[in-house]
Amino acid sequence: MRAPSRLLILMLLIAPLSWAQAKESLLIGPGDMLHVQVFDTPELEEHSLVTDAGDLPLILGGSVMVAHLTPAQAGTAIEDALRRGHFLLTPRVLVTFESNETQNVSVLGEVRQPGAYPIDTPRSILDVLALAGGLTDIADRQVLLLRQGTSEKVSYYLSNAPVEAFDNAVLVYPGDKIIVPKAGIVYILGDVAHPGGYTMTETRAQISALQLLSRAGGTNHTANPSHAKLIRRLGNAFSEIQLPLSAMQTGRVADLQLQADDIVYVPFSYLRNFAVGAGSIAASVGSAAVYRF
Numbered sequence: 466m467r468a469p470s471r472l473l474i475l476m477l478l479i480a481p482l483s484w485a486q487a488k489e490s491l492l493i494g495p496g497d498m499l500h501v502q503v504f505d506t507p508e509l510e511e512h513s514l515v516t517d518a519g520d521l522p523l524i525l526g527g528s529v530m531v532a533h534l535t536p537a538q539a540g541t542a543i544e545d546a547l548r549r550g551h552f553l554l555t556p557r558v559l560v561t562f563e564s565n566e567t568q569n570v571s572v573l574g575e576v577r578q579p580g581a582y583p584i585d586t587p588r589s590i591l592d593v594l595a596l597a598g599g600l601t602d603i604a605d606r607q608v609l610l611l612r613q614g615t616s617e618k619v620s621y622y623l624s625n626a627p628v629e630a631f632d633n634a635v636l637v638y639p640g641d642k643i644i645v646p647k648a649g650i651v652y653i654l655g656d657v658a659h660p661g662g663y664t665m666t667e668t669r670a671q672i673s674a675l676q677l678l679s680r681a682g683g684t685n686h687t688a689n690p691s692h693a694k695l696i697r698r699l700g701n702a703f704s705e706i707q708l709p710l711s712a713m714q715t716g717r718v719a720d721l722q723l724q725a726d727d728i729v730y731v732p733f734s735y736l737r738n739f740a741v742g743a744g745s746i747a748a749s750v751g752s753a754a755v756y757r758f
Contacts, residue, residue, distance in 0.1 A: 491565060491586070493531045493539055494614060494640055495519055498563040501543065503556055512563060525552045533614040536560040570637055572597040574645035575604035587636040590621055593643060603664050605648040613640025649725025651677055652750050656689070656733045658682025662750070665725060673720040674729055675713055684710070689734040695721070696728035696746050703747055 493499065495517045503509040509524050516522070519532025521539070526546035531539040540558040547556040569581040570593055577598030584593070590610065594600065600623070610619040624630045637643065649665040651672060659682045665672055672680075674695070684690050690710035697704045708729060712718035723729070730746050 491562070491639060492533050492535060492614065493519075493562075494565075495532060497565050499531070499536070499539070500561045500563050502559045502561075503547075503553070504559070506553065506556070526550050531560075536562065565639060568639040570639060571642045572645070573642065575601045575647050576645050577601060584637070584639055587638050589634045590637050590643065591623075591630065591634050593637045594623070594645075597643075600645060602666075603648055604666065605646045606666060607646070609644045609646070610635060610637065611642040611644065613638065613642070651723045651725065651727045651729070653677050653681045653729040653731070654746060654749060655693075655731035656685045656687055657731050658685060671722060673722050674708060674710065675720045677723060677729060678710060678731075684731055687734050689732050690714075693729060693731045695723075696730060697724065698726055698747070 493515060495515050497515045499513055499515065499521060501509075501511050501513060501521075501523070511524055513521050513523070515531060516528075519530055520528040521531045521543075522528045523543065523546065526543065527550075529539070529542050529546050531542060534542065537560070540560040543558045543560065544556045547553045547558070565585060568583055568585045570584050570588075571581045572593060573579050576594065577600075579597060582593065582596045590608070594608075600606070606623045606625075608621045608623055610621060611617075612619065619635055621633065621635050624633070650662045651665060652662045654660045657678065659680075661681070663672075663677060663680050678684070678690075691712070693708040693710045695706040695708045697706065708721065709718050710731065713720050728746055728750060
């Protein structure tokens with residue numbers, strides 16, 4: 466037999482095994498239909514529906530909690546119930562899915578096609594985000610995964626570095642939910658080349674005052690960066706902080722990390738002595754153009 470033919474046969478033999486292993490890793494949930502087989506005791510074979518409470522009613526042994534277990538773990542739980550009830554001394558139980566009602570994964574938030582997508586095996590979060598069309602231009606790259614049943618919250622950062630994105634990818638199971646939030650926005654207004662809002666979609670949503678100034682194309686020659694200020698919202702009020710950009714650019718003052726919704730205002734030189742209040746600066750944010758980094 467030629468080598469390619471042997472390889473093809475090997476792949477055909479391995480494929481069903483891989484599928485079975487993937488199905489075995491799925492967690493049982495309410496509404497799933499299970500096939501229970503007890504070896505050497507065919508009269509105990511049954512096809513049962515998992516209740517809303519997560520229980521599986523048995524012919525013998527009462528009800529067994531199987532929600533959030535794999536089929537193998539559910540089989541062990543049923544074996545324990547049969548032994549405790551003194552129905553069988555050494556039961557061997559096989560549990561398999563007949564139908565899996567928790568096979569959708571929901572992708573919400575800043576993706577191009579939010580919705581529920583059918584998956585019946587664990588998939589990489591990168592695959593699931595691809596099913597939803599990928600992230601929008603204003604999406605935060607810090608993605609939240611909510612596990613079905615346990616409500617465990619898993620945070621995943623979709624790095625722009627391909628190796629990091631693949632290496633840190635987490636598995637998504639049927640019934641899980643993925644939430645992609647909107648990225649934070651920082652604003653720079655006044656006498657700069659490109660005033661407006663800039664989404665914090667890079668470098669793990671961190672940006673400094675000088676980095677933002679660079680994104681905005683720097684100051685114009687008529688600007689007065691020494692008298693720049695930072696407007697930061699504190700509840701329903703605004704705090705005004707002096708921001709000496711000229712001193713920061715020369716290294717005499719440390720650069721400042723910004724927070725979402727911060728506003729950097731660079732005054733015009735001819736307005737050096739003209740008071741511009743934080744409230745009026747914040748009010749102009751609504752009409753500012755928003756750029757993606």
